[in-house]
Amino acid sequence: MDMNERKLKILEAIIRDYIETGDPVGSRTISKKYDLGVSSATIRNEMSDLEELGLIVQPHTSAGRIPSDKGYRMYVDGMMKRCHITPEVEEVITNLIKEKINRVDTLVEETAKLVAMLTNCATIAMTPPISQVRIKHIQLVPVDDYSVACVVVTDTNSVKNYVIPTPKAIDFNMCMALTNILNESIKGSTLSQISLNQLKYSIEEKMKEYGDIAGSVLQAIDNTLKQEDSPEIYIRGANNILDFNGMDDKDKTRTLLKLFEEKPYLSKILDQSKPNTVTIRIGEENVLTPMKDYSVVSTSYRIGEHAIGNIGIIGPTRMDYDQVVSVLEYVSYHITNMLKELGH
Amino acid sequence: MDMNERKLKILEAIIRDYIETGDPVGSRTISKKYDLGVSSATIRNEMSDLEELGLIVQPHTSAGRIPSDKGYRMYVDGMMKRCHITPEVEEVITNLIKEKINRVDTLVEETAKLVAMLTNCATIAMTPPISQVRIKHIQLVPVDDYSVACVVVTDTNSVKNYVIPTPKAIDFNMCMALTNILNESIKGSTLSQISLNQLKYSIEEKMKEYGDIAGSVLQAIDNTLKQEDSPEIYIRGANNILDFNGMDDKDKTRTLLKLFEEKPYLSKILDQSKPNTVTIRIGEENVLTPMKDYSVVSTSYRIGEHAIGNIGIIGPTRMDYDQVVSVLEYVSYHITNMLKELGH
DNA sequence: GTTAGCACTCACTAAACCCGAGTGCTAACT
DNA sequence: AGTTAGCACTCGGGTTTAGTGAGTGCTAAC
Secondary structure (H helix, E strand, C coil), X not given: CCXXXXXXXXXXXXXXXXXXXXXXXXXXXHHHHCCCCCXXXXXXXXXXXXXXXXXXXXXXXXXXXXECHHHHHHHHHHCCCCCCCXXXXXXXXXXXXXXXXXXXXXXHHHHHHHHXXXXXXXXXXXXXXXXXXXXXEEEEEEEECCEEEEEEEECCCCEXXXXXXXXXXXXXXXXXXXXXXHHHHHCCCECCCCCHHHXXXXXXXXXXXXXXXXXXHHHHHHHHHHHCCCCCEEEECHHHHHHCCCCCCHHHHHHHHHHCCCHHHHHHHHHCCCCCCCEEEEHHHCCCHHHHHEEEEEEEEEECCCEEEEEEEEEECCCCHHHXXXXXHHHHHHHHHHCCHHHC | CCCCHHHHHHHHHHHHHHHHHCCCECHHHHXXXXXXXXXXXXXXXXXXXXXXXXXXECCCCCCCEEEXXXXXXXXXXXXXXXXXXXXXXXXXXXXXXXXXXXXXXXXXXXXHHHHHHHHCCEEEEECCXXXXXXXXXXXXXXXXXXXXXXXXXXXXXXXXXXXXXXXXXXXXXXXXXXHHHHXXXXXXXXXXXXCHHHHHHHHHHHCHHHCCHHHHHHHHHHXXXXXXXXXCEEEECHHHHHHCCCCCCHHHHHHHHHXXXXXXXXXXXXXXXXXXXXXXXXXXXXXXXXXXXXXXXXXXEEECCCEEEEEEEEEECCCCHXXXXXXXXXXXXXXXXXXXXXXX
């Protein structure tokens, strides 16, 4: 048995209707609401085939059909339509980006909020990890005898700081000296391009008067930056998960809420997305077990050439894929665009 | 009609039992489980009085009684007992504090997590606002022509940065010059003690060669610091709110979840707490409307003399007040203690 | 003032029941 | 061969009914 034009149409009708209403959809509904020119009996036969193909399932005998993960997959691969972004939304987005353009962190945070509002899904957004963005300025500031703050200004105009324990006492003058040398060496590059360790010898050379301290401080900085290369992660619209499960399932809701407090896990969820496209993982397609009950749709935006941030949503497998994908595409496209100049 | 010894005992029994079981408690239960030496009929009469006094209520005829807000109030005011912190918990707390002592931010975050775990309530914790902590070092770093980053190292060894738009172009040398002067003036003080505006004239004097730029930059810094004087706020154990309402009430749960994404609101919740004590607001006692369905228990910890951070929990009015108060007291006492040296 | 006894209330549960949406199958029709 | 009408059957969900038991309030006796 094979797919044919009519089967596809019926599948699409089932999915559209189910996404809209949330009720299992029966043959009669389709023959009435969607104009296929055949009777419900014929549709019934086709539906029986679709079920055999694993594209739809029956929650129980004598109920209508609902799409399976595989059915949704076929839908998003072939039948999904981009949907229209209303002018009002468009305006909100552009304003948002314009206003916040100087603060990438808050821009991303606000974007997450917006996407959550538009999609009714829990939205995760993260800034690029520090190692991927170009560094405009780096500054060491003494904190106490055995620690310095390393302040990094990126070309996205966000400022990060790291408190770094140093192996040896370090004073203000030395901070300044090291700051100067560091800036000369790495200004305009990303940390993933330049390994601080490579600089070690040349810097020890230049800072002879401080002995081997400079080198070991550098080492400490390198370690900390590598360890704490974690981006900012925002989650917004968490309340939407209350509608995902048939409310019976408090345990699943709880599990999600707990995960939302684990930043490393959130970044794992978004890691799945590939650059320049919207990635959709439906139900069982998800690698991470707790996500197997949901769909994850994610994409990325770029800042300049290298820096890549992610944004994505978690929602029920029964979600309005058309809309979600449209929103994400639109948002990521615009963030990337508006930030283009910053990263050249 | 008046309270007497026996009525108090009965009230206490009702509250203890209800907190433990969650079921409305009847006269028979009390006469069996708690040894008051009188029959259920007598207790019944007393309960009728207690109800008249507004201390307990009946969810419906022919159900047992449950405490009212007023009843809980009488309980926490007079009958609550500190409860024992188990040695294991004690160890966890001390280890936590020892490990994280250098990073006040993460210390507070981890503490919130711990408290959430121990109390099964949603826990909010916040660091002191920057204006309250002593400043160890302040550093201006150029970001682009029209903005500088102001990096503030506090005597709690946490580092904050603020990106500040400047009215006029500002270069590296000027940053350094201003940095030096600022440090001389405000090192060791808190921003609430010293108004940057006071410094304006003396600084313009010292930096004559830059014209009035220094003054206006200072102004900009002052503005930003005042505006963004917001502390870090952490919320942990949000999932616990799923157990607060009788699951029927999805709306209330949703409202809470939404609020948890509004940092200013969270800080408002904790603002209610008075220094050096554990503050308890039961149900209707809360000023903030959405909190009127819950109890908020909060306290503060100190860093040095001035800096005050808050930590508190939101839970159902039916919560184990004994335990919650004990945990909060213990935790705040220990944070304050361990951080004492830092803030002298 | 305390207690035993008793009638009454009412939420909650389970069982019985009905309804309707939906299916699958068969037989007839094109 | 594909399509359709007709029909028996299934089963989830809602409604009704009855029963149960925890708990109260009142009264009368101790």
